[in-house]
Amino acid sequence: MSSASSSSSLSQRAEAILSYEANxxxxxxxxxxxxxxxxxxxxxxxxxxxxxxxxxxxxxLLREKLNCSMESPKTWSDEMFMYSPEEGLPELRDAIAKLLTVTSRAVTPLNPDKMIIFNGADAGLEAMGFVLCDSGEAVLLPVPFYYGLHSNLKVRPNVDVVPIPLTKELRPGETQPFELTAERAEEAYQKAVKEGVTVRALFLVNPNNPLGDVYSRQQVLDLLKFAKRHDLHVVFDEVYMSTVFEDGVSHNSIFQFREDEIPDMQKVHFVWTFSKDLAMSGMRIAVNYTWNNKIHEALKSIAHFHGTPTGWQAHMAKLLTDTDWFVNVFxxxxxxxxxxxxxxxxxxxxxxxxxxxxxxxxxxxxxxxxxxxxxxxxxxxxxxxxxxxxxxxxxxxxxxxxxxxxxxxxxxxxxxxxxxxxxxxxxxxxxxxx
Amino acid sequence: MSSASSSSSLSQRAEAILSYEANxxxxxxxxxxxxxxxxxxxxxxxxxxxxxxxxxxxxxLLREKLNCSMESPKTWSDEMFMYSPEEGLPELRDAIAKLLTVTSRAVTPLNPDKMIIFNGADAGLEAMGFVLCDSGEAVLLPVPFYYGLHSNLKVRPNVDVVPIPLTKELRPGETQPFELTAERAEEAYQKAVKEGVTVRALFLVNPNNPLGDVYSRQQVLDLLKFAKRHDLHVVFDEVYMSTVFEDGVSHNSIFQFREDEIPDMQKVHFVWTFSKDLAMSGMRIAVNYTWNNKIHEALKSIAHFHGTPTGWQAHMAKLLTDTDWFVNVFxxxxxxxxxxxxxxxxxxxxxxxxxxxxxxxxxxxxxxxxxxxxxxxxxxxxxxxxxxxxxxxxxxxxxxxxxxxxxxxxxxxxxxxxxxxxxxxxxxxxxxxx
CATH class of the missing domain: 3.90.1150.10 (Aspartate Aminotransferase, domain 1)
Known part of the structure; x- marks a missing residue:
């Protein structure tokens, strides 16, 4: 192995990346x-x-609003030229916490100190894969799934996906096509365990990507109980939280559940970004939110490598502080x-x-x-x-x-x-x- | 191992990060x-x-200049709200290539297609560690070294440092304190090999951090030959290239060497950032430059997770295009x-x-x-x-x-x-x- 690796220009993990991308x-x-x-x-x-x-x-609409909120570089503070804290600027975390408290209809206001800024949800999800799984371990994902999630987990963290197959055809007890049930999750989990795969987490993209489904409150609770049964983490990817366009449908964010309703708060985590709800994928701002202090600390070390420009964070914080405009206009x-x-x-x-x-x-x-x-x-x-x-x-x-x-x-x-x-x-x- | 890992909230590698940070x-x-x-x-x-x-x-001075070069959001193109290419905006890579061609006094103009933008040199250096080494392998570093480099290599890539000890006391043949010689590099390499360590690269920070030393042309050539002898990559961290403040001293960038002077172009790589030379650490713009296509491709996959905002890249490209101002004023x-x-x-x-x-x-x-x-x-x-x-x-x-x-x-x-x-x-x- 040593001679194989020294004869190549690249590490084996880099070769694995190239082979993954090619295949x-x-x-x-x-x-x-x-x-x-x-x-x-x-x-x-x-x-x-x-x-x-x-x-x-x-x-x-964004151009118009940004034009009002952006400061001239002439007035920039020295801090805008300097490194930002690893977890992101406090004012940006505050502003995101305030906005998400409203848009998620949280039962308790979000705490900005539980939040870490990443330069995009892909980076934030990659970091979750890295801290929750060791190389070769796996997470459960309902399929079809957002194809990028696989790259996020595979390219560097080398985390595999255990599919929970969803189908157009309904099984007894199911009420709609591609319905995700705890039974299907359980089945996929048992199959993986039988095959010797170590499963560490369930990633729940809600609203679902690519299906566009919004999970019911009962579905979320069932899946939390399923996860608790097997000591799994649950990562709530809620990046499409505010894109529900169907009358009478409402999103059930993890923030709508009281702490005593969630079987294991320490194993529940949340990811959100400017890219989807706010139509600003170019802005490279996302957050990971966790109630688990150790995971928070590990994510902070990783976030050092995923910072977004300090001045940009300050601008985005200023933009977001007009919560009314986002909630009532945007x-x-x-x-x-x-x-x-x-x-x-x-x-x-x-x-x-x-x-x-x-x-x-x-x-x-x-x-x-x-x-x-x-x-x-x-x-x-x-x-x-x-x-x-x-x-x-x-x-x-x-x-x-x-x-x-x-x-x-x-x-x-x-x-x-x-x-x-x-x-x-x-x-x-x-x-x-x- | 499986039961140990499932009983913990975190992966073993996340526990390793926490333990590294704590220690x-x-x-x-x-x-x-x-x-x-x-x-x-x-x-x-x-x-x-x-x-x-x-x-x-x-x-x-930067505030003044930025004020002239920043566009109003009112005039932003749609692209500024959208994802940028993984290797960074072409105009930014062009602008950096032009500036570095002048400031490095390159013998051949830099090729923007060999360049990948990262949101900071720490991320770029981390990526180099990841593609060049497997977990547990090592790179040679003259010590004392910039302490952040160790974190970059250790936290996620799990790459170790093999020190090349430099000292105040001169050895026979050395002309100045803390002089880095190919002999010292050879000695450190042999010691590591004897201890069973797989060494994959030499990281050369030139000008040196923390010593402030600028390596002579001969030193660079000697170290390239040493690396070639052992089939090692050389990563030139030249982030302080334009901070030489001593009269009569000039920096010998890797770009000042003709391709036929360098023993193995495919194993030579370069990292630079806005943070030091341009005093803009808050801007989160850095580049990795490599002549090796496979490494370029692997870096590009990794760069997906280290993007800087698209609009920001466009602004910075515009700022940099005034090469004259940077070279003759800034x-x-x-x-x-x-x-x-x-x-x-x-x-x-x-x-x-x-x-x-x-x-x-x-x-x-x-x-x-x-x-x-x-x-x-x-x-x-x-x-x-x-x-x-x-x-x-x-x-x-x-x-x-x-x-x-x-x-x-x-x-x-x-x-x-x-x-x-x-x-x-x-x-x-x-x-x-x-």
């Missing part, structure tokens, strides 16, 4: 598509990216825009013969293209994906999400109606092509 | 010092931080300021009976307080450190840098004269106290 199933853009990024005026033949979950419906506008875009796009897909799973939140739909597959195989799914790419639309095929059923795609709809219109026309072209 | 020798501030941060007006009894290498002499002013502060501070220390190693670059001096120790021991060094802290000055004791000789401290002098004056008075108090 993971991602839409193969190179060679198929080289027309650049879609722009109605500058590049009308460019590719429409419906693969990356970003909300481009909100940028105008978020209602965002939800209204998402609702309209979702309705327009799913109706359009439906007219093309593509039904969607009835998600009620998120920036994407889970769309069923199965009847357009030449066969119910991964190869046929990737073939359809290539047709979509050639027609100028990039989506996320189910295989990249470890989905069990072929022909599903995650498609991001948080875009202007004119772009969605073009996208629908292109999807039509793809479905009609041979 | 590393750092100035113990808690309980000794609680008077907050020094501010001449608002908190004149606060602690003067001479431990963190930041250059507070340049903030006024850097000469910075060097002049450092030279003056260095002269003032070292003369002051000298009057207190504290000689300094004759460094010619950096933001700090390596100061010899040994005659003020009660004994030549680590305990006595920490005792003196506590005296300094109680007097209101935070420095970096040699033990934190794995220095072999007791009584040395790294002291950051890149501060206004009025602060240095206060600091000198406080150091005097500390040295006279019992």
């Amino acid at each position: 993971r199933v991602v839409p193969a853009l190179g060679g198929i598509v080289d027309q650049g990024k879609y722009d109605a005026e500058k590049n009308p033949n460019g590719l429409i990216n419906m693969g990356t979950a970003q909300n481009s419906l909100m940028y105008d 978020l209602p506008t965002s939800v209204k825009n998402l609702k309209e875009a979702h309705r327009y796009f799913t109706q359009g897909l439906s007219q093309l013969g593509v039904p969607c799973h009835k998600g009620t939140a998120g920036l994407y739909v889970w769309a069923d293209f199965s009847k357009f597959l030449s066969a119910p195989t991964a190869e046929a799914e990737m073939e359809l994906n290539q047709k979509l790419l050639r027609a100028g639309v990039q989506c996320t095929p189910s295989v990249t999400c470890q989905g069990q059923e072929r022909g599903w795609f995650r498609v991001v709809f948080a875009k202007d109606k004119s772009i969605l219109e073009t996208a629908l026309a292109r999807i039509k072209t793809a479905l009609q092509s041979n | 590393r020798v750092v100035p113990a501030l808690g309980g000794i010092v609680d008077q907050g941060k020094y501010d001449a007006e608002k908190n004149p009894n606060g602690l003067i931080n001479m431990g963190t290498a930041q250059n507070s002499l340049m903030y006024d 850097l000469p002013t910075s060097v002049k300021n450092l030279k003056e502060a260095h002269r003032y501070f070292t003369q002051g220390l000298s009057q207190l009976g504290v000689p300094c190693h004759k460094g010619t670059a950096g933001l700090y001096v390596w100061a010899d307080f040994s005659k003020f120790l009660s004994a030549p021991t680590a305990e006595a060094e920490m005792e003196l450190n506590q005296k300094l802290l109680r007097a209101g000055v935070q420095c970096t004791p040699s033990v934190t840098c794995q220095g072999q000789e007791r009584g040395w401290f790294r002291v950051v002098f890149a501060k206004d004269k009025s602060i240095l004056e206060t600091a000198l008075a406080r150091i005097k108090t500390a040295l006279q106290s019992n």
Whole structure:
């Protein structure tokens, strides 16, 4: 082993990264598509990216607001040129705690001292994988899952995923397609243990990505009890908390549960980011929240490597302090825009013969293209994906999400109606092509 | 092992982080010092931080310049709200390549495609440790060394340091104290191999931190040959490249060597940051540069977790494009300021009976307080450190840098004269106290 490693330029773990990146199933853009990024005026033949979950419906409103809140560099304090504390600027943590207390409808105000700033939720989730699992251990994830989560856990922490398979077909007792039940979690856990896998945690993305499902209060409680039974941590990834666009549906954040309702507070953790709810993925601000002091300390050491610029943190803190604007202007506008875009796009897909799973939140739909597959195989799914790419639309095929059923795609709809219109026309072209 | 790990809340590697952090020798501030941060007006009894290498002499000039170059959010493009490419914005890589080509006096212009942006040199160095070494392997480092480098390599990558001991006392053939020679490197390497340690790389911090030494062209070549002999990578940490303040001394960057002069280009890598040369540690911009494509690819995967805000990258790119200003205004002013502060501070220390190693670059001096120790021991060094802290000055004791000789401290002098004056008075108090 020693001679093998010294004869190579790279460490074995770096070779593992390269092999992981080379082998993971991602839409193969190179060679198929080289027309650049879609722009109605500058590049009308460019590719429409419906693969990356970003909300481009909100940028105008954000520009306006940022313009009022950004300070001139002339007035910057010396601190803005200097390193920030490892856990992030106190005023930013305060501002996020205040906002999330309102948007999560927390039963107790969030404590900024339990919060650590990361430069993005991917980094925060990677850190959770690192502190909860040793190399080769695993976490439970309902599948289909957000494909990035796998990279976050695998690339550096070398943490594996144990899938909890969800399906379109309902089992007895289930009320909706792709329903996550404690029974399915239990089954997946037992199977993993039997295979000798050490499972350390359940990652619960709520609202779900890519399904757009919001878990009921009872589901969350059942899963917490399941986790407690097996001494598992539960990481609540609630980055889509404020994207629920369906009337009558409300999100059940972990912050809505009293401490005495949660079987083991020390094993419950939370991740949130500016990227989704606030449509600011470019801002690189996320938080990990934990009630566990040791995990807090370990995360702080890791957060040293994931800082965001000090001046930027200060600006973002100032921006967020207008909680009223976010709660009464920004978020209602965002939800209204998402609702309209979702309705327009799913109706359009439906007219093309593509039904969607009835998600009620998120920036994407889970769309069923199965009847357009030449066969119910991964190869046929990737073939359809290539047709979509050639027609100028990039989506996320189910295989990249470890989905069990072929022909599903995650498609991001948080875009202007004119772009969605073009996208629908292109999807039509793809479905009609041979 | 499985039961041990499942009974604990944390992974073994997280426990290792906590134990590393708890055991590393750092100035113990808690309980000794609680008077907050020094501010001449608002908190004149606060602690003067001479431990963190930041250059507070340049903030006024930077504020002025940033004010001209920063765009209003009103004019921000949509891209500023969106994810940036993993290797960083092309315009930022271009701008850095252009600046470094001039400041490093490169024989060939730097290629922005060989560059990957990280949110700080600590993250970039951590990534180098990760791709070059497996867990438990080691890199060679001349000691005393910048204490943060050890954390970077140890906390997550679990890479150990094999010290190349440098000493005040000269050996035959050496011309100056703490001289790094290929002979000393060879000796340290052989010792490590004999002890069964797998050494994968030499990290060369040039200009040296904490010594302030600039390596000669011949030294760099000798060390490259030494590395080649043992198939080692060499990571050139040149983050203090433009802080050389001594007349007649010039820095020999790796970019000043022709490719045919370097024994193995594929094993040579480079790290630089805005934090030191440009006095902007708060900006969280650094680059890794490598000629090795596989390492480039592995670094890119890791860089995904170390992005800096997209809009910020765009601003910094715009700021940097005025290369003339940096080369003809900023850097000469910075060097002049450092030279003056260095002269003032070292003369002051000298009057207190504290000689300094004759460094010619950096933001700090390596100061010899040994005659003020009660004994030549680590305990006595920490005792003196506590005296300094109680007097209101935070420095970096040699033990934190794995220095072999007791009584040395790294002291950051890149501060206004009025602060240095206060600091000198406080150091005097500390040295006279019992």
